[in-house]
Amino acid sequence: MDLLLLEKALLALFFAATVAVAISRLRRKRFKLPPGPIPVPVFGNWLQVGDNLNHRVLAKLAKKYGDIFVLRMGQQNLVIVSSPELAKEVLKTQGVEFGSRTRSVVFDIFSGDGQDMTFAAYGDHWRKMRRIMTVPFFTSKVVPQYSRSWEEEAASMVEEFRKNPQASTNGIGVRIRLQLLMHNNIYRIMFDKTFEGENDPLFVNLHDLNIKRAVLAHSLAYNYGDFIPIFRPFLRGYLNICKETNEKRLQVFDFFIQERKNVIASSTIKRRDNQGLRFPGIDHILEAQEKGEINEENVRYIVENVNIGGIDTVTRSLEWAIAELANNPEVQKKLQLELDTVLERGLQITEPDTHKLPYLLAVIKETLRLRMALPLLVPHMNINDAKLDGYDIPAESRISVNAWWLANNPAHWKDPEQFRPDRFLEEESHVQVNGNDFRYIPFGVGRRSCPGIVMALPIFCITLGRLVQNFDILVPPGQSEIDTAERAGQFSLHILKPYKVVFKPRSI
Numbered sequence: 001m002d003l004l005l006l007e008k009a010l011l012a013l014f015f016a017a018t019v020a021v022a023i024s025r026l027r028r029k030r031f032k033l034p035p036g037p038i039p040v041p042v043f044g045n046w047l048q049v050g051d052n053l054n055h056r057v058l059a060k061l062a063k064k065y066g067d068i069f070v071l072r073m074g075q076q077n078l079v080i081v082s083s084p085e086l087a088k089e090v091l092k093t094q095g096v097e098f099g100s101r102t103r104s105v106v107f108d109i110f111s112g113d114g115q116d117m118t119f120a121a122y123g124d125h126w127r128k129m130r131r132i133m134t135v136p137f138f139t140s141k142v143v144p145q146y147s148r149s150w151e152e153e154a155a156s157m158v159e160e161f162r163k164n165p166q167a168s169t170n171g172i173g174v175r176i177r178l179q180l181l182m183h184n185n186i187y188r189i190m191f192d193k194t195f196e197g198e199n200d201p202l203f204v205n206l207h208d209l210n211i212k213r214a215v216l217a218h219s220l221a222y223n224y225g226d227f228i229p230i231f232r233p234f235l236r237g238y239l240n241i242c243k244e245t246n247e248k249r250l251q252v253f254d255f256f257i258q259e260r261k262n263v264i265a266s267s268t269i270k271r272r273d274n275q276g277l278r279f280p281g282i283d284h285i286l287e288a289q290e291k292g293e294i295n296e297e298n299v300r301y302i303v304e305n306v307n308i309g310g311i312d313t314v315t316r317s318l319e320w321a322i323a324e325l326a327n328n329p330e331v332q333k334k335l336q337l338e339l340d341t342v343l344e345r346g347l348q349i350t351e352p353d354t355h356k357l358p359y360l361l362a363v364i365k366e367t368l369r370l371r372m373a374l375p376l377l378v379p380h381m382n383i384n385d386a387k388l389d390g391y392d393i394p395a396e397s398r399i400s401v402n403a404w405w406l407a408n409n410p411a412h413w414k415d416p417e418q419f420r421p422d423r424f425l426e427e428e429s430h431v432q433v434n435g436n437d438f439r440y441i442p443f444g445v446g447r448r449s450c451p452g453i454v455m456a457l458p459i460f461c462i463t464l465g466r467l468v469q470n471f472d473i474l475v476p477p478g479q480s481e482i483d484t485a486e487r488a489g490q491f492s493l494h495i496l497k498p499y500k501v502v503f504k505p506r507s508i
């Protein structure tokens with residue numbers, strides 16, 4: 001059976017090769033493509049450049065081919081943009097032309113074929129979804145509504161670390177605990193729900209499924225199915241696991257949605273009657289469904305997008321920040337001094353304080369510069385043929401902005417490889433997180449930029465601030481530093497190995 005499949009695939013490959021050569025000849029005549037390595041038929045540049053096109057590999061290729069170059073990956077064009085000027089062109093000036101998302105066999109499954117917002121093509125559906133999600137999740141109102149609960153979550157983590165003798169001696173792992181904190185922060189906003197602890201069966205199940213989804217979606221193992229569609233039959237097993245994982249996650253989301261529907265049905269207070277009360281975000285989404293603006297699938301995928309957009313990005317960034325502070329004690333001391341000086345003795349940081357702590361913000365900015373959660377943003381796409389920097393960009397090209405390189409290019413930054421938050425108080429003091437300078441765009445810019453920035457920053461400030469106020473964060477005994485080797489996925493960046501760190505209580 002497999003041999004038959006292989007035979008068919010090879011036959012199809014032969015025809016595809018012939019067609020590809022013919023098409024590429026035609027294309028060469030029609031298009032003035034950006035520079036790049038010379039592609040071979042069928043495989044394009046895939047065999048030359050490999051699968052692992054992470055931000056560092058792409059930065060090296062940019063040095064060779066320039067600020068804009070194209071890689072032909074099988075049948076897909078991958079256009080890489082590596083200068084602030086061209087990033088502005090893609091994200092802002094031609095934000096509509098380049099405002100769609102690429103299709104991918106795996107992301108098609110995890111987005112229900114674009115029923116969500118994050119992977120939807122630029123157009124009416126995306127606009128409607130973004131509008132409906134903005135009111136409950138992405139306006140500045142979420143901050144006063146939820147900052148108390150973000151403070152409580154951070155306080156409860158601090159308390160646990162204080163009580164754990166391992167934390168102050170040999171050190172403890174932080175990843176799962178940070179995941180719990182972020183699941184609680186996000187589920188409170190969505191469903192007015194929190195989990196009882198790392199062993200709460202609901203949390204264990206949801207967390208496992210979220211991690212599984214992230215690993216499957218960010219793996220490089222399925223690229224060939226996107227590059228050369230006739231190879232897709234070989235991906236059947238992988239795609240089945242994706243479908244199964246997706247189904248299980250949707251069932252978990254359905255559980256929370258149904259639970260909330262039951263509460264709404266039994267409540268006498270209706271959301272629209274009581275603007276003063278705090279209602280979880282899902283109420284607003286269900287109201288949009290009731291009005292017929294969106295369907296049940298859209299509701300499920302909104303929950304999915306908030307899970308993926310909100311939890312992993314902040315967790316991983318906090319994980320990086322803690323590692324950097326352990327490895328850079330002088331930065332940590334300076335941050336403690338700021339917190340001790342600005343806040344009255346014994347007072348724990350709350351959201352309003354975050355606006356008067358410039359060094360804390362600088363530490364967070366520096367973490368997001370050096371260890372950008374999404375170093376290539378989320379891939380963009382042009383639905384129609386387009387022009388960029390005088391070159392032709394064929395329709396449906398995948399456009400990756402190498403945001404990490406923009407923020408780490410030594411031509412634009414002093415000693416970019418150093419973790420030095422002071423840069424944001426000195427030579428880069430004008431640089432904000434909202435993209436006022438196209439060298440620094442960790443949240444993207446323009447139409448498809450991150451709407452979650454409104455909650456991500458205060459949660460980051462409160463959580464990191466509380467940890468640094470309460471503990472000296474130290475490398476475990478016998479170790480010289482935390483290993484900060486990176487693991488890059490399709491477009492994400494994580495710390496490679498989960499690490500242990502010591503939290504030695506401070507008296508404040």
Ligand code: HEM
Binds near residue numbers: 137305309453
């Ligand atoms: C450190 C935290 C975060 C970082 C660094 C980050 C970064 C980003 C980036 C780079 C993009 C893509 C921009 C582009 O393609 O041009 C994005 C999109 C998005 N983010 Fe975030 N994000 C963070 C937190 C959050 C949070 C907390 C939420 C929600 C609760 C969220 C929800 C989203 C959504 C829904 C999109 C898709 C927007 C669209 O396609 O229209 N993010 N984020």
